[in-house]
Amino acid sequence: MTNNSIIYGKNAVIEALESGEREFNKILISNNSRTDTKIEKIKELALQKGIIFQFVNPQKLNQIEPDGRHQGIIAQISPVKYTGLDNFIEKYAKTETTVVILDGIEDSHNIGAIIRSCVCAGVKGIILPSRRGVLINSTVEKTSAGAVNHIEIIKVNSLVNAIQRLKENNYWVIASDHHADDNYYDIDYTNMNFALIMGAEHAGISKSLLKLSDFKVKIPMLTNFNSLNVSNAAAIILFEAVKQKGKNHG
Amino acid sequence: MTNNSIIYGKNAVIEALESGEREFNKILISNNSRTDTKIEKIKELALQKGIIFQFVNPQKLNQIEPDGRHQGIIAQISPVKYTGLDNFIEKYAKTETTVVILDGIEDSHNIGAIIRSCVCAGVKGIILPSRRGVLINSTVEKTSAGAVNHIEIIKVNSLVNAIQRLKENNYWVIASDHHADDNYYDIDYTNMNFALIMGAEHAGISKSLLKLSDFKVKIPMLTNFNSLNVSNAAAIILFEAVKQKGKNHG
Numbered sequence: 001m002t003n004n005s006i007i008y009g010k011n012a013v014i015e016a017l018e019s020g021e022r023e024f025n026k027i028l029i030s031n032n033s034r035t036d037t038k039i040e041k042i043k044e045l046a047l048q049k050g051i052i053f054q055f056v057n058p059q060k061l062n063q064i065e066p067d068g069r070h071q072g073i074i075a076q077i078s079p080v081k082y083t084g085l086d087n088f089i090e091k092y093a094k095t096e097t098t099v100v101i102l103d104g105i106e107d108s109h110n111i112g113a114i115i116r117s118c119v120c121a122g123v124k125g126i127i128l129p130s131r132r133g134v135l136i137n138s139t140v141e142k143t144s145a146g147a148v149n150h151i152e153i154i155k156v157n158s159l160v161n162a163i164q165r166l167k168e169n170n171y172w173v174i175a176s177d178h179h180a181d182d183n184y185y186d187i188d189y190t191n192m193n194f195a196l197i198m199g200a201e202h203a204g205i206s207k208s209l210l211k212l213s214d215f216k217v218k219i220p221m222l223t224n225f226n227s228l229n230v231s232n233a234a235a236i237i238l239f240e241a242v243k244q245k246g247k248n249h250g
Numbered sequence: 251m252t253n254n255s256i257i258y259g260k261n262a263v264i265e266a267l268e269s270g271e272r273e274f275n276k277i278l279i280s281n282n283s284r285t286d287t288k289i290e291k292i293k294e295l296a297l298q299k300g301i302i303f304q305f306v307n308p309q310k311l312n313q314i315e316p317d318g319r320h321q322g323i324i325a326q327i328s329p330v331k332y333t334g335l336d337n338f339i340e341k342y343a344k345t346e347t348t349v350v351i352l353d354g355i356e357d358s359h360n361i362g363a364i365i366r367s368c369v370c371a372g373v374k375g376i377i378l379p380s381r382r383g384v385l386i387n388s389t390v391e392k393t394s395a396g397a398v399n400h401i402e403i404i405k406v407n408s409l410v411n412a413i414q415r416l417k418e419n420n421y422w423v424i425a426s427d428h429h430a431d432d433n434y435y436d437i438d439y440t441n442m443n444f445a446l447i448m449g450a451e452h453a454g455i456s457k458s459l460l461k462l463s464d465f466k467v468k469i470p471m472l473t474n475f476n477s478l479n480v481s482n483a484a485a486i487i488l489f490e491a492v493k494q495k496g497k498n499h500g
Binding site for chain 1: 317363369397470472473485492
């Protein structure tokens with residue numbers, strides 16, 4: 001069993017059961033768990049869907065997920081489905097679409113939190129490079145609170161090629177870069193497709209991607225402590241776009 | 251040695267050395283570490299300040315921080331200094347001040363990320379309840395990227411009393427609550443002192459605190475997946491305030 005095929009934690013399991021996006025093999029529940037409303041809900045959903053659940057010794061769970069974050073529950077499931085970029089572009093060709101590009105982000109908590117904000121902000125896809133950074137693992141799934149099941153995950157060999165494809169297909173490309181001249185709130189995000197690039201925690205966005213960007217934006221700070229967490233930076237920019245869209249439609 | 255008196259990770263150690271806020275006992279560096287610019291900087295700062303550093307077997311570091319997040323470096327330091335609420339109020343009486351109240355947040359990563367955003371957003375203090383939630387531990391310090399050294403950490407026995415004290419001292423109290431009618435961007439954050447309350451991940455803000463709030467605000471979403479991470483929600487609201495203040499002054 002690979003790391004990609006388990007999820008753990010009550011909320012993540014409930015989300016995956018409700019979304020129906022993933023095939024469940026089996027749900028393992030610690031026989032030490034106190035029954036609460038969430039465990040009850042999981043059992044009920046599993047019964048409805050004909051999914052096996054088993055009560056097991058907590059040591060069994062610790063073997064599968066040794067870092068003690070399983071909260072007494074682990075599900076063995078099919079891996080996240082990745083989508084091809086061309087399929088994605090075609091699927092969303094007729095709607096105003098936002099996609100987020102993660103350029104080599106390494107922290108699974110950050111990737112999970114970004115995906116969670118993306119789903120809340122109506123972002124339709126996440127683009128990850130297949131060779132650098134982290135792909136979707138069980139920490140990403142848990143931190144995303146199940147949001148990985150509500151967004152297209154697009155794995156590409158080359159971010160440069162991906163950005164070129166997006167530009168050919170009428171996407172504007174916006175890079176979050178703290179050296180930028182423009183503030184993130186000076187851009188009009190309405191009535192366009194856009195791709196937002198977020199860079200790795202320390203290195204920032206690669207020069208080759210910055211060069212391809214149509215806009216570079218920074219988040220102005222009130223102090224010299226110029227160091228926002230990347231998932232918080234993504235949330236700030238994405239929800240500026242949500243706000244503009246809400247005001248536009250309202 | 252308690253958990254409160256170590257920090258680990260290169261950036262967190264550099265931050266603490268540079269801030270000068272904390273007393274160092276000793277810095278331990280794995281003798282397996284490759285020397286890089288950050289390790290060089292740590293050695294240089296330690297020499298300047300007369301702080302002992304030792305090269306030790308990596309197993310020694312694993313004993314102190316067993317979760318493998320130390321990146322080959324651990325510093326033994328004085329605990330974070332907590333400030334009293336009255337001292338805080340007095341110290342910032344003559345400036346426009348923002349403070350953030352964490353109502354029972356349990357995840358150390360979230361607390362660290364919130365503190366980091368707070369410092370970037372010019373927030374002057376964080377109020378934590380002494381009996382619930384998490385106080386400042388080494389995970390909070392590391393996730394905050396050293397921001398804990400750039401903000402007043404205020405520990406109180408009762409959040410209800412703390413909010414009453416703040417209100418008596420000319421602070422407006424804003425609660426982040428997804429049942430609210432008002433949107434976070436409909437508030438004018440300029441020219442006032444305010445306290446922003448963020449609630450626990452699942453339970454939200456306690457009723458007794460909601461009742462004391464002057465404003466309740468929600469973050470409107472573009473989908474039904476109504477589940478922003480609490481640190482991202484805090485960042486969105488705080489940077490709306492930063493934006494308004496920037497535009498006001500500019």
